Amino acid sequence: MADSLIYRELGGPSRRFWSLLALLAVPLALGAVAYFYMEHYGHIVTGMDNQIVWGMPHVFAVFLVVAATGALNIAMAASVFGKPVYRPVAPLSALVSLALLVGGLALLMLDLGRSDRMIVAITQLNPASLFARRVIFYDGYMVSVGVYLWFLLERRMNRYIRPAAIVAFLWQLLLITSTGLEFGFNFRAAYDSVLYAPMFIAFAAAYGTAVLVLILFAVCSWEERPVAEALLRRFKNLLGIAVGASLFFAVLFLSSKYELARSRDVARFLLFDGGVYTALLWLGQLVIGCIVPLALLVRSQFSRSALAAACALVVLGGLAQMYVTLIGGQAYPQILFPGMVETSSFFDGEIHPYTPSLVEVLLGLGGMALAAAIIAVALRALALLPTRLEVPAEPQA
Amino acid sequence: MSADTNEVLSRRGFLAISAATLGGVMLAPGVRLIEIAAARAPEQPVSRKVRWGLLIDTNKCAPGCDDCVKACATENGLKNTGHPRTDAQWIRKVELKDMRTGRTNSVPVMCQHCEEPPCVDVCPTGASFKRADGIVLVDRHICIGCRYCMMACPYKARSIVFQSISDQNPDVPRGNGCAEGCTLCVHRVDRDQQPACVEACTKAGHNAMIFGDLNDPHSEIAQRVAKYASTQIRADLQLNPGVRYQGL
Ligand code: SF4
Ligand code: SF4
Numbered sequence: 012m013a014d015s016l017i018y019r020e021l022g023g024p025s026r027r028f029w030s031l032l033a034l035l036a037v038p039l040a041l042g043a044v045a046y047f048y049m050e051h052y053g054h055i056v057t058g059m060d061n062q063i064v065w066g067m068p069h070v071f072a073v074f075l076v077v078a079a080t081g082a083l084n085i086a087m088a089a090s091v092f093g094k095p096v097y098r099p100v101a102p103l104s105a106l107v108s109l110a111l112l113v114g115g116l117a118l119l120m121l122d123l124g125r126s127d128r129m130i131v132a133i134t135q136l137n138p139a140s141l142f143a144r145r146v147i148f149y150d151g152y153m154v155s156v157g158v159y160l161w162f163l164l165e166r167r168m169n170r171y172i173r174p175a176a177i178v179a180f181l182w183q184l185l186l187i188t189s190t191g192l193e194f195g196f197n198f199r200a201a202y203d204s205v206l207y208a209p210m211f212i213a214f215a216a217a218y219g220t221a222v223l224v225l226i227l228f229a230v231c232s233w234e235e236r237p238v239a240e241a242l243l244r245r246f247k248n249l250l251g252i253a254v255g256a257s258l259f260f261a262v263l264f265l266s267s268k269y270e271l272a273r274s275r276d277v278a279r280f281l282l283f284d285g286g287v288y289t290a291l292l293w294l295g296q297l298v299i300g301c302i303v304p305l306a307l308l309v310r311s312q313f314s315r316s317a318l319a320a321a322c323a324l325v326v327l328g329g330l331a332q333m334y335v336t337l338i339g340g341q342a343y344p345q346i347l348f349p350g351m352v353e354t355s356s357f358f359d360g361e362i363h364p365y366t367p368s369l370v371e372v373l374l375g376l377g378g379m380a381l382a383a384a385i386i387a388v389a390l391r392a393l394a395l396l397p398t399r400l401e402v403p404a405e406p407q408a
Numbered sequence: 409m410s411a412d413t414n415e416v417l418s419r420r421g422f423l424a425i426s427a428a429t430l431g432g433v434m435l436a437p438g439v440r441l442i443e444i445a446a447a448r449a450p451e452q453p454v455s456r457k458v459r460w461g462l463l464i465d466t467n468k469c470a471p472g473c474d475d476c477v478k479a480c481a482t483e484n485g486l487k488n489t490g491h492p493r494t495d496a497q498w499i500r501k502v503e504l505k506d507m508r509t510g511r512t513n514s515v516p517v518m519c520q521h522c523e524e525p526p527c528v529d530v531c532p533t534g535a536s537f538k539r540a541d542g543i544v545l546v547d548r549h550i551c552i553g554c555r556y557c558m559m560a561c562p563y564k565a566r567s568i569v570f571q572s573i574s575d576q577n578p579d580v581p582r583g584n585g586c587a588e589g590c591t592l593c594v595h596r597v598d599r600d601q602q603p604a605c606v607e608a609c610t611k612a613g614h615n616a617m618i619f620g621d622l623n624d625p626h627s628e629i630a631q632r633v634a635k636y637a638s639t640q641i642r643a644d645l646q647l648n649p650g651v652r653y654q655g656l
Contacts, residue, residue, distance in 0.1 A: 053584050124585030125583075125585040348502070357500040
C-alpha cells in the first residue's frame with residue numbers, strides 16, 4: 012500500500028460517536044419492536060394479503076441487496092480493472108457493500124412468516140431451488156468480499172488483492188444477475204423478461220455508487236478528510252453512466268412490454284392507469300431517480316452539493332423503482348385465462364390494493380439503520396479510509 | 409374413481425410414507441424431505457405409476473354454485489374470519505366471460521398439482537414438495553413462510569396463514585405463517601376416499617368433477633381425457649398440471 016496514504020479510523024470525541032450510535036439506535040429499536048409485533052400477531056398486522064405477499068420489507072430488502080452489489084463496483088474498478096484513482100476508497104466500497112447486504116438479508120429473514128425457523132432455512136436447504144442458489148450466492152459473495160477486504164487491510168496480503176478481487180467480482184456478477192433473473196423468470200405479467208438481468212446490473216451500479224458517495228460525504232462532514240476533486244469527478248461520471256444505463260434499460264423494458272401484445276395490458280397499467288404505481292414510476296423512478304440526477308450530473312461545472320443531491324435522488328428513485336417493481340408487479344392480476352374476464356372470491360382479474368402498514372415501514376427502516384450502524388462501527392474500529400483522499404495510490408495496489 | 413387392488417395398496421404405501429416422512433423430519437434434520445418421500449415404504453414400493461388428477465367438466469359446473477368450495481372449507485377447517493383478503497382459499501370459483509364471444513363459464517380453480525411445479529422449484533427449504541403420485545404439498549414443519557411459492561405459482565393456488573388458528577381439523581395441520589394450498593384431500597385419498605370437493609359436487613348431482621389416476625388406463629378420468637378434448641389452464645407454461653378442464 013502506498014505510504015503516501017495513511018488510513019485512519021473515524022476520529023472525533025467518543026461522546027460524539029456515541030451520540031451518532033444513539034441516533035441510529037432509534038430506528039433500530041423501532042425496527043426491532045416492529046419485528047416482535049409482527050412475530051407475535053402474525054402478518055395480519057401488515058398490509059400484505061394473499062395477493063400482495065411481499066410488501067414493504069421486501070422493497071427495502073431488495074433495494075439494499077441490489078445497492079450492495081453495486082457498491083462494490085468502485086473496489087472492483089480499483090482492484091480488478093486497475094484504476095488506481097479508486098484505490099483509496101476500495102476498502103470503504105467493500106465495507107458498504109457488505110453492510111448493505113447484511114441489512115437486506117436481515118430484513119428478508121425477519122419478514123419470514125416463520126422467522127423462528129430461520130435455522131431451517133439453513134439446515135434444510137433445498138439445493139435444487141432457485142432461492143437456495145441465491146443463499147449460496149449470498150454466502151459466496153460475503154466471504155469473497157470479506158477476504159478481499161482483509162487482503163486490502165493486511166499489508167502482508169496486499170499482493171493477493173487482485174486474485175481475491177477477481178473472485179469477488181465473479182460472485183458479484185452471479186449475485187446481481189440472479190437477483191434480476193428472479194424477476195425475469197417469474198410468470199407474472201410485469202416480470203417475465205430477461206431484460207431484468209442487465210437492468211438490475213445498471214440499477215445496482217447506480218444505487219450502490221450513490222450510497223457509497225453519500226457515505227463518503229458523511230465521513231467528510233464528520234471530520235476533515237480532504238477529497239480530491241478528480242476522484243469526485245470520477246464518481247460523478249460513473250454515477251452518470253449508471254443512471255443513464257438505468258434509464259435506458261427501464262425505457263427499453265417498458266417499451267418492449269408495451270410493444271408485445273401479450274404484455275401490453277400490464278405495460279399500460281404501469282405506464283398510464285396504475286394510480287400510485289404509475290405516479291411512482293414516472294415521478295419517482297424516472298424523473299427523481301434518473302432524469303433530474305442526470306441533469307445534475309452532466310453539468311460541466313463540478314459541484315459537490317450537486318453530486319450529493321444527485322446521489323440522494325438516485326436512492327429515492329431506487330426505492331420508488333423497487334416499490335413499482337415489487338408491489339406494482341403483484342398488484343397487477345395474474346391472468347389464468349387469457350382473453351377472458353375473470354372474477355372470483357379470490358380477487359381474480361382485479362387490481363389488488365395494498366397499503367403498507369407502519370410496522371412494515373419501521374421494519375424496513377430498521378434494516379437501513381442496521382446497515383448504517385455497521386458502517387459507522389466498522390469505520391470507527393478499522394482504518395478503512397485514508398486521511399486525505401487526494402494522492403492516487405501506487406498503481407494496482 | 410376406479411379402485412383396483414393395486415391402487416389401494418399403493419395408497420396405503422403413501423400413508424406409510426407420510427408417517428415415515430414425519431419421522432424422518434424429526435429423526436434426521438438435514439435430510440431432505442423430498443428424498444424421503446421418494447424412498448420406499450418398508451413393506452410397499454411407492455408407485456410413481458400413479459398420477460392423481462382431476463377432470464372438471466365446465467359444462468356441468470353450475471354458475472354460482474360453490475358446493476365444492478364449502479366442502480373444502482369444512483373438510484380442511486378453513487374458517488371465514490370476515491377478512492376475505494387474508495383468509496385462506498384453497499379452491500375458488502372463477503366466473504369467466506369470453507371478451508370476444510360473450511360466452512360464460514364457471515370453473516373451480518385450486519392447486520393444479522403441476523408435474524413441474526414452480527412452487528417446488530423455488531422453495532428454499534424443500535417444504536413444498538411433490539409426492540411420488542403427483543400430489544403437491546407443503547410440509548408445515550419446515551415451511552419458513554417466505555411466500556416464494558406464492559410468488560412463483562401461476563395459478564394463485566397458495567394462501568398463507570396470517571394469524572394463529574384454533575380448532576384445526578386433526579387430519580389437516582395448519583400453522584400461522586406457513587403457506588398452504590389444496591392437498592387433493594391427501595388424507596382422504598390415502599384412506600381410499602375422494603377429495604371433499606368431488607364428493608360434494610357428485611352429491612349435489614352436478615357430477616362436474618372426476619378424481620382418479622390419470623395413468624391408469626382403466627380409470628374413468630383416464631378414459632375421459634383420452635376420449636374428449638380437455639385443456640389445462642395456462643398450458644403454454646408447460647407445467648403439465650394434473651387438473652384438467654373440459655368445455656373451456
Ligand atoms: S398450482 Fe401452484 S401451488 Fe399447485 S403445484 Fe402448481 S405451482 Fe405449485
Ligand atoms: S412459503 Fe413455505 S412452502 Fe412456500 S416457498 Fe417458502 S418455505 Fe416453501
